[in-house]
Amino acid sequence: MDPVPDRLAYVDLSESEFFLSAPIPILIEDWSRVYEAVKQLQAAGITDIDRYFDEHPEAVEALRSLHAFVAANDAVLSLFEAQSREQFLAHAKDLLPANRTSNSAVLRAIFENKPACQGERTLRTFTGKTVPIVWRCSLPKSEEGYRRLHFYAFDVTQQKESNDRLQALRAEMARASRVSLFGEVSASILHEISQPLSAARASADASLRWLGRDRPEIEEAMSAIRDAARWARDATEICRKIRSFVGKTPVQSIRFPAIESVNSALFLISPEANAKEIRVESLVDPTIDVLADPVQIQQVLANLLLNGIQAIDSGPARERRLTVTVRRDGAEAVFEVRDTGPGIEADEIExxxxPFYTSKADGMGMGLPVARSIVEAHHGRIWAQSEPGAGTCFGFTLPVGAESLPA
Ligand SMILES: Nc1ncnc2c1ncn2[C@@H]1O[C@H](COP(=O)(O)OP(=O)(O)OP(=O)(O)O)[C@@H](O)[C@H]1O
Ligand SMILES: [Mg+2]
Structure with a gap:
């Protein structure tokens, strides 16, 4: 956006009807002393203002204390649920305390002679309600203009809510896609093996009838038993095919950075982790490329991460932390997902x-079997290690992309 011409910035609008009844909250603030101080910093040789604030964290507050609120329109009063302009202006400094992220946006813009700046922050109203806002301010060219900076605020509560809903929906979709995959797999298993299983049962029943006669018909019985064995073999074969189908199709191995699938899995599970107040850390060597199907690896990671979240949330964990690491070990990349949950007893690890082993009321017991089929279809291994009371670590390997191998 173009800078506001200085002429306009000088005009004192604070009493005008246009300003007072504008439908957008507008705050007029005097930043002229701040402008002066920022220019002094620049004159003193400071070239990187963010670094300066990192080294002098008190500076944001000190600079902020040089500024003053001049006027607020009616929309500001209703945004803050203030009873009067006087009440608002008397408490404005407490309601809008110095905020590094938000304030340094203005300071940086002044420093860099930008024509405008914007930022986000959360306000607290007089009744204690919190309101997320986005604000924007055009910057004048001269110091004089800084005596009347106009900040426009936009209440983004609704957008934030729909964003939160979107995140929840995304988590739900991630779960639903797993559920529908499991649903499909179980339906296909049932469909495919129910015929040979009932045929096997019919043959076994027949053989019993042949043998149960007064004069047992051994030949007939043997033939029926042979049929039963064949049907049972068919069922096993179908199970094997379905298992390889789950793991292998449609595997489209490409070379990609391991960190990509970690990040996309973290993106999928982060609403769930946030809701359960679990801190998620990732320690991934960004130079590792793997040879795999990215979507399937993301699915494996999402399964392991969700299990970790559910484990941490199932008990009184001292620490609520989930860690993903990826490191290289020869020709393999080793992925690990570690949680601070209750852990697993040794005999349960087996x-x-x-399939269908679950300890959860709404679990399906398909997360880990699917993860294993996928990893094995990629010629990798998957395992679990746990020290009851100290959490669990699930690990799996994948082949690294050729150029990732150390020379
Ligand atoms: N990180 C973990 N800590 C403790 N127990 C775990 C962990 N991960 C898995 N488990 C145990 O293994 C079981 C099987 O996990 P799996 O992911 O296969 O199924 P699930 O999570 O129960 O259901 P879903 O099909 O929805 O994933 C879980 O029910 C749980 O008992
Ligand atoms: Mg699971």
Missing amino acids: LLFQ
């Missing part, structure tokens, strides 16, 4: 990867 059972985890079996």
